[in-house]
Amino acid sequence: DQYLVYRPDWIDAWQAGKLLGLGDDEDWQARLWRYLDDGSQSAPHRVALWEKLLAQLDKSVLPQRLFVFGISTMAPMYLQLLHQISKHCDVFVFALNPSSQYWGEVIDEAQILKRGDEADLSQAGHPLLASLGKQGRDFFDFLSEVETEQDIQVYEKGKDDTLLHCLQNDIQNLIMPSERLYQQEESEAGAQQAWVQV
Incomplete structure (x- = not known):
């Protein structure tokens, strides 16, 4: 289920009989996926539904504007969906970013120390930001990379x-x-x- 949400590219590759060089466990996982999705299911899996939705997006069935509130993270699959929708209508994302500064490289000190000899604690940022983890960082990285008409940041001097x-x-x-x-x-x-x- 997590692969369907966070790794749709893996699912597509495995479905096509390809391996992506992800390590020793990839071969058996790809074979297991092909066994589970052998075509005998009555309904398509989430990645197939998502790809069908992307292909059928049309301005005539979408609202003029779409507003997304109160999120601090979102799976890449859903971010890509919002990005595709934005090609057909206005999409407004009101993201709860805890920092006005770029924090995409803030890593928890414990993760840095796991690197052994390459450990560089200068990459460690505020521990509470680091606790939001990779998914939070990736979410705001994606938002910062997307072409936007207007980016309004609202931060008050505290x-x-x-x-x-x-x-x-x-x-x-x-x-x-x-x-x-x-x-x-x-x-x-x-x-x-x-x-x-x-």
Whole structure:
């Protein structure tokens, strides 16, 4: 089921009897898929339905405008569907992006350390952004790459008066918690020095 949603290209290749060089387990998975989809099912699988839908998209059956609200991630298959629909009508995506900065390369420190000798912790970003994972990053990467008529970003400059506001500002501006602590220590040291000089 996950392959049908996230890897329709694999399904198409396997259906055609091809392998994509995905590793040792691909051969048996491709054979298992062909066995499961041998044509005896009464209804087509999700990838076949999706491809049929894409082929039959027509302005006459679509609304003038389509609005998509409140999502922070979406499977590539559905993003491609929205992109195809946008060729026939206006599509407005109101995405809940936690950061005003590009965070497509923010990776969890544990994942970086798994790389062994190649580990570079400078790629680590804010831990809460990293926790959104690859799917969240891929979603916003896709949105940033799609040709749009208008991209309106709405971010307000936040306050630093509470711990929650500090956290929100750090995520919005890609500031690591350690950087904020360093800035705060520098600021306190400067204030202390100024007090001593008076």
